[in-house]
Amino acid sequence: MPTLTHVCTCPLIHPSMYKRPMLKVFQITSRSNIAFTTNVLKSLNLRFDNLKIKIEHKTTSNYIPKMANAVTFQNGQKMPLVGLGTYLSSNEQELETALNTALEAGYRHIDTAFMYANEHVIGRVLKQWFDSGKLKREDLFIVTKLPPVGMTPEKVSLFLKKSLESLQLTYLDLYLVHVPFGLQFVDEETRFPMKDGKAMFDNATDLVAVWKALENEVDAGRVKSLGISNFNTEQVKRIVNIARHKPMNHQYETHAYFQQKELREANKKLGITVCAYAPFGSPGRKTFYDSKGVSFESNGLLDDPIVKKIAEKYGKTSAQILLRFLTQQGVVCIPKSVTPARIKQNIDIFDIELTPDEIKELEALEKGAAGRTFDFNVFTGVQSHPEYPFKSA
Ligand SMILES: NC(=O)c1ccc[n+]([C@@H]2O[C@H](COP(=O)([O-])OP(=O)(O)OC[C@H]3O[C@@H](n4cnc5c(N)ncnc54)[C@H](OP(=O)(O)O)[C@@H]3O)[C@@H](O)[C@H]2O)c1
Numbered sequence: 001m002p003t004l005t006h007v008c009t010c011p012l013i014h015p016s017m018y019k020r021p022m023l024k025v026f027q028i029t030s031r032s033n034i035a036f037t038t039n040v041l042k043s044l045n046l047r048f049d050n051l052k053i054k055i056e057h058k059t060t061s062n063y064i065p066k067m068a069n070a071v072t073f074q075n076g077q078k079m080p081l082v083g084l085g086t087y088l089s090s091n092e093q094e095l096e097t098a099l100n101t102a103l104e105a106g107y108r109h110i111d112t113a114f115m116y117a118n119e120h121v122i123g124r125v126l127k128q129w130f131d132s133g134k135l136k137r138e139d140l141f142i143v144t145k146l147p148p149v150g151m152t153p154e155k156v157s158l159f160l161k162k163s164l165e166s167l168q169l170t171y172l173d174l175y176l177v178h179v180p181f182g183l184q185f186v187d188e189e190t191r192f193p194m195k196d197g198k199a200m201f202d203n204a205t206d207l208v209a210v211w212k213a214l215e216n217e218v219d220a221g222r223v224k225s226l227g228i229s230n231f232n233t234e235q236v237k238r239i240v241n242i243a244r245h246k247p248m249n250h251q252y253e254t255h256a257y258f259q260q261k262e263l264r265e266a267n268k269k270l271g272i273t274v275c276a277y278a279p280f281g282s283p284g285r286k287t288f289y290d291s292k293g294v295s296f297e298s299n300g301l302l303d304d305p306i307v308k309k310i311a312e313k314y315g316k317t318s319a320q321i322l323l324r325f326l327t328q329q330g331v332v333c334i335p336k337s338v339t340p341a342r343i344k345q346n347i348d349i350f351d352i353e354l355t356p357d358e359i360k361e362l363e364a365l366e367k368g369a370a371g372r373t374f375d376f377n378v379f380t381g382v383q384s385h386p387e388y389p390f391k392s393a
Contacts (some may be wrong), residue, residue, distance in 0.1 A: 019362055026264040053314055069350050071332055073248040074271045077225050079174065080141055080329045082347045083109030085277065085336030088288055092121050094338040098154045099125040101340040103135065111251075111275075112167075113145035114159055115191055119166035127168050142167065142252075143174040145229060146214070147191060148379075151182030151205050156213035160222055162188065175214065176227040176251055179376065180235050181205055181385040192379075199379040203388050205234060208242050215245045229277075230376075232378065232389040233266045240270050251275040253282075254331065256322060256362050257301055258371030264331070275332040279322055281373050284336070292378045299373055307359055317345055324349045325362045 070078040089095040095118055099110070104126075112119050118293070126142075130269040139233070144167065150159035160175060182205035186193045193200040206320045217223045227249035228236060240246055250267050254260050254276040267274055283298035290296070301307070307318045314321070323333050323346060335346040375390055376382045 010241075047330040071273045071325070071330055073225055073273060074246065075248060076155065077173065077227060077248065078141075079249060079273065079275075079332055080107075080109040081332050082323065082330065082349070083107065083111050083141070083143070083275075083334040084343065085334040086110065086112045086118055086122065087116055087277075087282075087336055088284060089116070089118055089336065089338055091338070092118075095121045096125055097340065098338040098343060101343045102347075103129060105344045107343075107347055108139055109141040109143070109332075109334070111143045111277075112222060113176075114147040114150070114163055115145065115178060117191065119144060119163055123166050123168035132343045137169070141173040142169060143176065143227075144172060145176040145178035146210075148179055148181060148183040149185045149190065149193060151177070151202065151210055152185070153206075153209045153213035155185055156210060157217065158188070160217050164222060171221060172223045174225045174227050174249055175217065175223040176213070176229045176249070177207075177231075180207055180228075180232075180387040180389050181382060182378075182387075183379070198381060200380065201379075201385050203386055205385070207238060207387065211239050211243060215243070218245045225249065227272075227275075230374075230389055232391075234264060235387070235389060236266065236270065236272070240272075246270075247272050249273045249275055249332070251277055251334075253278045253372060253374045254326070255279050255281055255301060255371075256304070256307065256325060257281060257299055257367045258373070259363065259366050261366075273330070274330065275334060276326050277334060278373060279326055279333045279335050280319055282336075291376065294378050299371070304365060306365060308393060310354070310358050310361070316349070316352060320349045320352075321354070321362075324354055325359065327352055328359070 032219045069081045071081060072078050083106050084098065086095065086098075089098060099122060101111070110122060112122055126135075127139070128135050130137065146156060146159055150156060160172075164172065180367060182202035184193050184202045186202040188198070211226075214223070214226050218226060221353065225248040226245050228239065228247045229251040231250065231252075234245070238251065250263075250322075252260065252263065252274070254264070254274070255278060266273055281299040281301040283302065285300075286296050301322065302318045304318070307321050311318045311321045316324075319335065319342065323335060326333050327349065337343045372390070376388075382388055
């Protein structure tokens with residue numbers, strides 16, 4: 001009687017099968033890969049209707065999936081394909097619940113930034129998980145970002161150490177340059193320095209000098225990998241050309257309406273993996289943008305009829321299809337949610353495989369530059385900064 005003790009998830013194992021007689025088989029340890037399961041069944045030469053399924057649900061307290069569904073950096077480090085985004089997750093109670101839900105659901109990757117002013121909440125929750133013994137530091141992939149006010153070589157170490165302190169960690173898995181333009185440093189707590197209603201830019205931002213300072217942080221063991229965010233191709237190349245520690249990951253806006261295929265291709269050629277922010281077009285920004293006097297309307301991506309049609313076929317939501325579209329192409333996604341049901345849903349995507357035709361249908365939703373929803377105009381006057389990355393947009 002064959003016994004499988006490996007992963008198996010289970011749209012495949014439909015409840016009607018539980019009642020059928022015969023062989024004992026599965027131990028269900030995590031949601032995972034339907035193709036894998038099918039292959040195993042085929043290799044055992046078993047027919048589904050000859051199986052009796054023994055189900056053992058294991059919870060995160062005794063089973064911690066490690067970096068399943070990940071991309072591998074050039075340096076060998078693995079980055080989970082789905083992480084929890086935390087931009088605008090500013091309500092502490094809500095974020096704590098979101099983090100606990102995510103970790104229980106199997107998320108092992110969290111994306112934050114000094115700019116989000118929530119690293120201390122994440123640190124508090126992570127400490128509880130470490131103290132309880134449910135997770136170890138090496139089970140997780142934690143990403144945060146150097147703020148624009150830290151974009152000078154002499155401020156890099158200060159802001160990295162502040163992030164580590166808030167997160168209660170001794171090292172980061174990935175530290176990103178949040179944006180290529182700098183703002184003037186006022187004091188350690190000011191994130192949006194303003195004067196007379198205008199953002200205070202530092203027009204002397206020197207990306208190469210900042211990168212060299214970041215490399216010292218890798219040497220010091222405070223960061224495993226460095227990355228960039230919101231760079232254009234010329235800026236990426238400028239860094240790659242001088243780097244001792246090359247960027248391993250580039251985080252930028254990408255979703256079905258704004259796929260940035262050329263940028264993705266350029267990154268690929270340089271051996272840089274891609275992480276998609278705003279995989280749903282970031283529909284929840286209205287309140288924040290209103291507060292900055294910038295108008296914002298959701299792009300409606302989650303309601304797109306093509307996305308909905310594909311979702312219906314698989315019994316999934318539009319959000320899940322949009323995430324699968326990207327992850328199936330090797331793009332890491334960091335969907336943000338503070339809603340427990342959505343958090344669980346957003347990582348429950350690896351049991352379907354979109355067909356090549358469906359990928360093509362989704363690719364055809366591309367809107368070019370009109371699909372961009374983040375242009376950083378919340379920093380009034382940003383387009384005049386010498387390092388503003390989206391000049392042709
Ligand atoms: N590097 C950068 O410059 C940069 C810029 C932007 C974002 N990011 C990172 O990328 C992450 C994701 O981007 P984002 O937060 O801007 O946008 P997003 O993930 O595209 O959208 C988040 C919004 O979608 C809603 N949502 C989440 N899951 C859903 C689902 N299954 N069904 C329906 N609605 C759903 C959320 O609502 P609820 O929370 O109310 O559930 C929230 O309003 C950020 O949180 C941040 O970590 C980085």
